[in-house]
Amino acid sequence: MPANLQLDANGNLRHFLTVEGLKRQTLTDILDLAESFATVDAQSVKKVPLLRGKTIANLFFESSTRTRTTFELAAKRLSADVLNINIQTSATSKGESLLDMLHNLEAMHCDMFVVRHADSGAAHFIARHVAPHVSVVNAGDGRHAHPTQGMLDMFTIRRHKGPDFGALRVAIVGDIMHSRVARSQIHALNILGVGELRAIAPKTLVPPEASALGVHVFHDMARGLKDVDVVIMLRLQRERMQGALIPSGSEFYQLYGLDTDMLAHAKPDAIVMHPGPINRGIEIDSAVADGEQSVILEQVSNGIAVRMAVMSMCLGRGPEAAGEGS
Amino acid sequence: MHTVIRNGRLIDPANRRDETADIYIAAGRIAAIGAAPAGFSVQKEIEARGRWVLPGLVDLRAHLREPGQKHKGSIASETRAAAAGGITTLCCAPDTSPVIDTVAVVELIRRRASDAGMAHVLPLAALTPGLAGEQISEMHALQQAGCVAVSNGKTPMANTLVLRRAMEYAAGLDIPVLLYAEDPWLGASGCVHEGVVSTRLGLPGIPACAEVIAVGRDLLLIEQTGVRAHFSQLSSARAVELVAAAQQRGVPVTADVSAHQLYLTEMDVGQFNSLCHVRPPLRSQRDRDGLRAALSEGVISAVCSDHQPHDTDAKLAPFPATEPGISALETLLPLALRLVEENVLPLHEAIGRVTWQPANILGLSAGTLSLGTRADICIVDPERYWTVSAKNLVSRGKNTPFTGWELKGKVTHTLLDGKLVYENAH
Numbered sequence: 001m002p003a004n005l006q007l008d009a010n011g012n013l014r015h016f017l018t019v020e021g022l023k024r025q026t027l028t029d030i031l032d033l034a035e036s037f038a039t040v041d042a043q044s045v046k047k048v049p050l051l052r053g054k055t056i057a058n059l060f061f062e063s064s065t066r067t068r069t070t071f072e073l074a075a076k077r078l079s080a081d082v083l084n085i086n087i088q089t090s091a092t093s094k095g096e097s098l099l100d101m102l103h104n105l106e107a108m109h110c111d112m113f114v115v116r117h118a119d120s121g122a123a124h125f126i127a128r129h130v131a132p133h134v135s136v137v138n139a140g141d142g143r144h145a146h147p148t149q150g151m152l153d154m155f156t157i158r159r160h161k162g163p164d165f166g167a168l169r170v171a172i173v174g175d176i177m178h179s180r181v182a183r184s185q186i187h188a189l190n191i192l193g194v195g196e197l198r199a200i201a202p203k204t205l206v207p208p209e210a211s212a213l214g215v216h217v218f219h220d221m222a223r224g225l226k227d228v229d230v231v232i233m234l235r236l237q238r239e240r241m242q243g244a245l246i247p248s249g250s251e252f253y254q255l256y257g258l259d260t261d262m263l264a265h266a267k268p269d270a271i272v273m274h275p276g277p278i279n280r281g282i283e284i285d286s287a288v289a290d291g292e293q294s295v296i297l298e299q300v301s302n303g304i305a306v307r308m309a310v311m312s313m314c315l316g317r318g319p320e321a322a323g324e325g326s
Numbered sequence: 327m328h329t330v331i332r333n334g335r336l337i338d339p340a341n342r343r344d345e346t347a348d349i350y351i352a353a354g355r356i357a358a359i360g361a362a363p364a365g366f367s368v369q370k371e372i373e374a375r376g377r378w379v380l381p382g383l384v385d386l387r388a389h390l391r392e393p394g395q396k397h398k399g400s401i402a403s404e405t406r407a408a409a410a411g412g413i414t415t416l417c418c419a420p421d422t423s424p425v426i427d428t429v430a431v432v433e434l435i436r437r438r439a440s441d442a443g444m445a446h447v448l449p450l451a452a453l454t455p456g457l458a459g460e461q462i463s464e465m466h467a468l469q470q471a472g473c474v475a476v477s478n479g480k481t482p483m484a485n486t487l488v489l490r491r492a493m494e495y496a497a498g499l500d501i502p503v504l505l506y507a508e509d510p511w512l513g514a515s516g517c518v519h520e521g522v523v524s525t526r527l528g529l530p531g532i533p534a535c536a537e538v539i540a541v542g543r544d545l546l547l548i549e550q551t552g553v554r555a556h557f558s559q560l561s562s563a564r565a566v567e568l569v570a571a572a573q574q575r576g577v578p579v580t581a582d583v584s585a586h587q588l589y590l591t592e593m594d595v596g597q598f599n600s601l602c603h604v605r606p607p608l609r610s611q612r613d614r615d616g617l618r619a620a621l622s623e624g625v626i627s628a629v630c631s632d633h634q635p636h637d638t639d640a641k642l643a644p645f646p647a648t649e650p651g652i653s654a655l656e657t658l659l660p661l662a663l664r665l666v667e668e669n670v671l672p673l674h675e676a677i678g679r680v681t682w683q684p685a686n687i688l689g690l691s692a693g694t695l696s697l698g699t700r701a702d703i704c705i706v707d708p709e710r711y712w713t714v715s716a717k718n719l720v721s722r723g724k725n726t727p728f729t730g731w732e733l734k735g736k737v738t739h740t741l742l743d744g745k746l747v748y749e750n751a752h
Contacts, residue, residue, distance in 0.1 A: 005597065020526070099642060119644035120528040121598035129642075142646070143528030183528055207525035208533070 005127055013313045015127045015136040018145040019187040027154065027191055029318065033309035034155050037077075038302070050317045051080035054111045060139070061087045061117040066276055066300065067139050067149070071114050074307035078317075083110065099129055106131045111315060113137070120144035120180075135314040137307075143178050149275055150184025152306040154192060156299050157230055160271050165192040171224055171266075172215070173200040173256060174234030174283055177207050177245075181275045182234055190214045200224035201256065204245045221256050225265040233258055233274045236283050249282050259285035263293065271295045328352050328366055329744055334374030334705060338381060338695035339674040340682035349379060351701040354743035358697065370746075372739060374705050380677055382414025382702030382740065383659060384684040384693045386504070386582055387558055388633035389651070390447070393434060394423025399635040399722040401435065404655065405444035407721035409748035411656040412704030412737040413631075414445055415685070415692045420452040421479035427452035427463050432471040444747050446692070446702070450504060453478040453492050459485055462492045465501050474688050477504035477558070480605060482540065484510040490547050497553035502688055504556050505544050507565065508606065512536035517646045519607040523592040529645060532607050534562040541565040545572045548579055556687055557581040559632055561606035563616020570625040580687050582628035583617050585661040586652055588670070590614075590727060600641045600648040601727040604632075618670050621679065628684035631658045635723020653723030657714060659706065660733035667734070701744035710736040 006015040006022075013026065037048075056075045060068055068084070075082045085105075105113070112135045115123050120142030127136040140146040161168055170189055176182045176199050189197050190213075199206060199215040210217050218224030225231065236252060246252045263272065272284075272294045280286050289296060312318060329351040336359065337344050343359075350358040350366055357363050388408070391399035401418075408416055418435060420426040426435070432449050439447035451473035452463050458481075465476055476496055483489040496503050513536040518524045520531025541557060545568060548555040560566055560581050569581050586604065591611050595602045602608055620626045634651025641648050662680045665671045671679065681693035691699060714731050716724035740748035 097639065097642075098644075117644060119646045121646070122644035124598045125600075125644045141528075141644070143530075145528070180528055183526075208520055208531070209522045209525040212522045213525060 016310045017123045017138045019147045019150050019184050024191050030151055030309050031155050034305040037308040038305040046077050047079055049079045050312050051078035054080040056080045056112040057083040057105055057110045058114045059085050070303040071307050074304050078308055114139050116140045140180055143180050145184050146180040147184045148307050149181050150188045152303045153185055154188050155302045155306050156295055165194045168194055169196045169228045170194055170230040171198040171200055171228045172232045175205045175236050176201050177205045179234050186213050198224050222265050228266045229270055231272045233284050258288050260287050329370040330368050331372045331374050334377050334379035336379045339678040340694040351744040356697055356701050378706045378708050380704045381681045381693045381695050382704045383412050383680045385413050385416040386630040386684045387419055388416045388631055390418045397637050401438040402442040403722045405442050407655045408445040409740045410720040412659050412740055414702035414742050417448045417450050419479055420450045425452045425456055427455045429467055429471040436472050448474045450475050450477045457481040459483050462495050475502040475504050480506050482508045482510040493547055493551040493553040497551050502554040504558050506558050507537050507540035509536040509539045519592040519609045521610055523595050537562045538564045541568050549577050555579050559584045561587055561609050563613045566620035581626045582630050583626050584632040585629050585658050598645040600645050603648050603650045605650040622670050629662055629679045631655050635721050636725045641725050653721045653725045656719055657728050660735045663735045703741040705739040707736050707738050712736050
């Protein structure tokens with residue numbers, strides 16, 4: 001097994017499974033390429049021909065609207081053909097194994113699988129077993145990783161705060177334990193050399209060795225937000241209110257909800273992010289979600305450019321190829 | 327049948343024997359060592375120069391997958407693997423399908439084992455019918471049918487009252503109880519050790535305290551009931567500390583460890599390597615070192631395989647959806663011998679931990695080369711290196727994280743009741 005499954009022999013991206021273990025240069029390449037695609041978005045003709053003739057299959061074993069849609073748009077703007085496979089109604093529910101299904105899709109000459117799955121490690125598993133011509137992009141596996149979300153958040157931060165991550169203090173607030181988004185953000189921020197990274201949550205929602213990931217853990221929201229440049233809120237899944245993780249939504253909101261008073265502890269020009277979908281009144285107040293410091297909707301549109309960048313790079317149409325095309 | 331094994335180095339730790347000598351076998355038993363007994367006419371001769379002649383290994387836990395899961399293994403296929411690994415006596419876990427909770431299942435297993443004729447198979451009886459933890463099983467009847475101990479498999483006992491009753495009942499019948507220590511709630515949803523790796527990979531964890539709490543509770547009940555008890559497959563340093571303290575107080579308790587726990591840690595899970603999905607999970611380096619220390623101090627007196635052969639599909643899925651367990655019969659002896667090279671145990675103790683000591687825990691007459699005992703013998707080429715691979719494994723299960731490891735020490739012959747059941751001289 002290669003040291004890093006997601007890189008080819010030349011160190012170029014072949015799959016995009018996790019941010020962990022990638023070089024800072026690779027992340028910067030993704031961000032730069034996404035920046036060049038972001039202008040495509042603004043044009044009246046929104047397509048570039050980079051992936052013409054390629055077929056991309058969206059395999060969503062877990063439901064998702066936002067992520068699937070932005071992946072689909074990203075693929076279409078690169079001129080690829082897109083296949084959406086709705087797994088709930090497909091063969092795996094008839095007892096076909098995951099691998100059998102993948103091999104059938106390979107036989108239909110798909111070039112890329114975009115995979116979302118409820119089990120941590122699903123994207124790695126698929127990448128390990130696909131034919132050599134197929135790339136795998138992880139669109140979220142269990143609690144493990146959601147690397148394109150992590151990268152679009154970096155893209156959003158860079159657009160607002162500039163390329164020097166070393167000057168930034170970032171706080172991630174909420175259910176870090178169960179969050180694949182948080183894990184990808186943490187790896188990306190650390191690789192990009194963030195000045196300080198904080199995790200703010202009750203002890204029940206912080207994984208036991210969080211400090212080994214390179215975060216400072218705070219249980220007091222006001223202290224944790226003090227002087228931060230970026231506040232990243234996480235979605236609190238409704239099911240966490242069972243299982244004795246938090247007593248109630250209202251107590252959670254009291255302690256860890258972001259309203260304007262709480263946000264005042266951060267720097268005055270701090271930006272507020274959220275991967276969506278947001279629970280108004282559970283983790284964030286509408287006044288903040290829709291307020292001046294919020295960049296939540298920008299994150300969604302940035303998602304398209306970042307996913308275009310990742311897809312092009314995995315299919316060997318990286319920065320150089322994109323340059324020729326423009 | 328009269329058989330002689332010539333010129334081998336006989337290592338029999340139970341009898342403090344270590345010498346180069348001939349060993350004579352007649353009527354399935356060890357008849358003499360050194361000079362031929364009167365009236366011995368050699369019918370079969372095995373040359374063992376440069377090799378070690380050991381008691382056949384005794385394994386306290388293996389899953390043979392029969393009845394119920396013959397796509398993973400059968401009594402015939404897995405006892406053949408045992409013979410290839412030099413194991414002549416093994417306890418089969420009660421979590422077959424149906425569970426070993428009736429005399430009929432015990433008889434079925436014993437009959438299949440005796441038809442196969444590759445190893446002595448000793449069933450472990452279910453502590454509670456169906457392993458459900460609600461009632462106590464017919465321990466006396468199951469013992470009469472041939473079970474050597476009772477165990478609830480790897481299904482944790484949630485109900486403390488039932489556990490106490492089961493221990494009391496077993497104590498009255500002097501049946502040993504084998505305990506798998508895991509708090510049913512703390513361990514419920516996990517698939518790896520709760521620690522650095524579970525945090526990094528986003529896999530639900532099983533904290534070490536799930537084991538420690540269960541060991542603590544069980545020790546108090548052992549002390550109260552006076553049952554002969556044994557902890558199977560301990561995985562954490564803190565749990566063995568509790569066992570050591572209890573042993574010092576004179577509590578009649580013993581413990582074993584799976585061989586893989588002495589070599590692998592949570593780090594070996596790496597990027598979701600499902601071959602390292604085991605239960606109890608691979609824990610931290612500190613835990614591994616604690617297990618090794620407990621083994622060398624004698625707190626842990628046996629090393630077992632916890633053999634769990636799987637079909638290929640069982641490991642071909644995203645990590646949490648794979649089935650736990652390692653195909654381990656054939657790596658037990660070389661991994662035990664490797665403890666000598668890694669200065670964990672002297673040679674005689676390493677061999678003792680897989681022969682007479684596990685036998686002693688259950689009061690079995692096995693694991694020695696004593697005169698008059700059954701001639702269960704394993705001959706090893708101690709210098710032969712071999713690489714673990716699917717091709718080299720006899721077991722139907724090829725699921726081992728040791729694939730690719732070069733191990734030293736290969737069984738060349740295995741004798742069961744004096745009969746050659748495995749031979750691989752080259």
